[in-house]
Amino acid sequence: MEISSKYVGVSLKEYRTVVRWRDTMNYAAAVGDNNPRYFDDRRKDGIVAPPMVAVALTWPIVQNLWEFIEASDFPFDILQRQVHYSEYLHLHDAIKPGDELWINGEIIAIVPGKSGTHIVIRFIAINQDGKAIFTEFIGGMMRGVHCSDAGAGGETLPKIPVPGKLNTPVWEKKIKIDPLLPYIYDGCSNIVFPIHTSQKFAQKVGLPGILLQGTAALAFAAREILDRHAESNPQKLKALSCRFADMILPGTKIKIQLLSLEKNGENIDLYFQILGEKNQLVIKNGFARMQT
Numbered sequence: 001m002e003i004s005s006k007y008v009g010v011s012l013k014e015y016r017t018v019v020r021w022r023d024t025m026n027y028a029a030a031v032g033d034n035n036p037r038y039f040d041d042r043r044k045d046g047i048v049a050p051p052m053v054a055v056a057l058t059w060p061i062v063q064n065l066w067e068f069i070e071a072s073d074f075p076f077d078i079l080q081r082q083v084h085y086s087e088y089l090h091l092h093d094a095i096k097p098g099d100e101l102w103i104n105g106e107i108i109a110i111v112p113g114k115s116g117t118h119i120v121i122r123f124i125a126i127n128q129d130g131k132a133i134f135t136e137f138i139g140g141m142m143r144g145v146h147c148s149d150a151g152a153g154g155e156t157l158p159k160i161p162v163p164g165k166l167n168t169p170v171w172e173k174k175i176k177i178d179p180l181l182p183y184i185y186d187g188c189s190n191i192v193f194p195i196h197t198s199q200k201f202a203q204k205v206g207l208p209g210i211l212l213q214g215t216a217a218l219a220f221a222a223r224e225i226l227d228r229h230a231e232s233n234p235q236k237l238k239a240l241s242c243r244f245a246d247m248i249l250p251g252t253k254i255k256i257q258l259l260s261l262e263k264n265g266e267n268i269d270l271y272f273q274i275l276g277e278k279n280q281l282v283i284k285n286g287f288a289r290m291q292t
Helices: 021-030 053-062 076-081 181-189 199-204 214-229
Strands: 015-018 082-091 100-112 116-127 132-143 171-176 237-244 253-264 267-275 281-291
Touching: 015 053, 021 053, 021 181, 053 082, 053 100, 053 116, 053 132, 053 181, 076 082, 076 132, 082 116, 082 214, 100 132, 171 214, 181 214, 214 237, 214 253, 214 267, 214 281
Parallel strands: none
Antiparallel strands: 015 100, 082 132, 082 237, 100 116, 116 132, 171 253, 237 281, 253 267, 267 281
16 A cells, blocks of 8 residues: 655545534543533633543544545545554634534645654634634554655644753653543543454454553643643643554553653743553653643
């Protein structure tokens, strides 16, 4: 299987959705984020959604890419080989229940890698007032898929600052992954993929068992960072990104480690990683930008 970078610049059909309070509360509950800003609808300004809800809002597109990519000759069979490889969220404004969102996508990078081809799609979500709410750069690694040329678009991807010298972690949070969590996250986020809930399917594709969703682990990191460095205010989070590096098995423990935090003008840049039970990197190159 192979793909050419000629598909860089191809648009996706527009997708419209409505942010519903039940979905945003369910998402927060799935990742154990008991933040009143997500649940207490008596608040004067109402509730907001956890920032990571953005990945759930774009999932109906990602799950059905063959219906949205506007290129009839795109090699859709390669999508069977994709795994979530990279994630970058630029958060322009709070995601709020009741928002109507128009989400437009574009393939912005196709880059050859060691294990396949990295394809990045950019989604821009605009609300009913014409205001940008978030921009997502979601990257899939097409395992075993050859890029037939040198690739294109890599230079357009968000640039992550390089941290200074990393020594002992600033803090560490250990979390036990409940065996039922992949099912709870599946049901509460509507991010549905059988490697997370079907032992039979997981075994069929060569996995040791079902896996925790990588975005659930990233949501744990976002929760910890907001609670510790932003007084639990999600509207201070302006960017969040990572690279998914390895599997997380239910019933095991993970460690979220903040490696460094650095002042950057009116922002603070935070660098983190997540280790698995055997101290292997499961999430690497973690980055968050927080407004002070």
